[in-house]
Each structure stands twice: as structure tokens, then as C-alpha cells.
Amino acid sequence: MDADAAILGGQIIDIFKQIGFNIIDRRMTDGSIGGIALGILVSGSNQALRDAIIMTFNQVGLKSTVGSPPPAAGIFVGDPNETGDVNIFIGVKPPV
Incomplete structure (x- = not known):
């Protein structure tokens, strides 16, 4: 649960909504224990x-x-099997 990823996700959601995409907003719904994903996975x-x-x-x-993000133990809000035509996962910002 990364605030920077949630903010970037909100900006991406706004853009996709403006061009007519149906969005399932699952920001901040996955709390993993032990797994980490870097960058944007589509x-x-x-x-x-x-x-x-x-x-x-x-x-x-x-x-x-x-x-997709690596499987990890943790909690998830909503249906973890719900997917769309495209799924965008925003992980931790990679080091430069």
C-alpha cells in the first residue's frame, strides 16, 4: 500500500475515464506480506x-x-479474481 502508487493510479484512472474506458478502481485494496513489485506491471x-x-x-x-504482481500472503478487499481486458498494477517506484 504505497501512497505514491495510489496517486499515480488516480491520475491514470482519470485519463482512461476521460477517453471512455470502464474502470475498476482497486487502489489500496491489496496488502501483501513478503512480496514486492517494482514499477508498472500490465x-x-x-x-x-x-x-x-x-x-x-x-x-x-x-x-x-x-x-502481474508476485503472489504473496496478505489481505485483499474485493474479488481477487475479478479482471478486466487489461489490468494495471503499480508497484513501488524502482530506484534510479
Whole structure:
């Protein structure tokens, strides 16, 4: 649960809503114990959209790659199996 990731997530959500995407906002709903993910991980069944998002994020300096957060013990609010065409996970900011 990282405040910087939540703020960046809010900005990304606002952009996607403005262009008409249906968003499932799950910011701050996953509290893991022992696992950590760095950067922005994008997954989902719509590979063309996933790849376009990764390319766009990387072009503006947001290091992104295909992937999902590592499994870890912890708590989750909501349905952890609920997914969309594309899922964006924002982890801890990688060191420079």
C-alpha cells in the first residue's frame, strides 16, 4: 500500500475515464506480506491494448512491462479474481 502508487493510479484512472474506458478502481485494496513489485506491471486478455499501454507509458518515462504482481500472503478487499481486458498494477517506484 504505497501512497505514491495510489496517486499515480488516480491520475491514470482519470485519463482512461476521460477517453471512455470502464474502470475498476482497486487502489489500496491489496496488502501483501513478503512480496514486492517494482514499477508498472500490465496484464490482461486484450494483448493489443496491453502492448499499446506499455508502449505509451514507456514513451513518457513510466517504466512498464508485461506482468502481474508476485503472489504473496496478505489481505485483499474485493474479488481477487475479478479482471478486466487489461489490468494495471503499480508497484513501488524502482530506484534510479
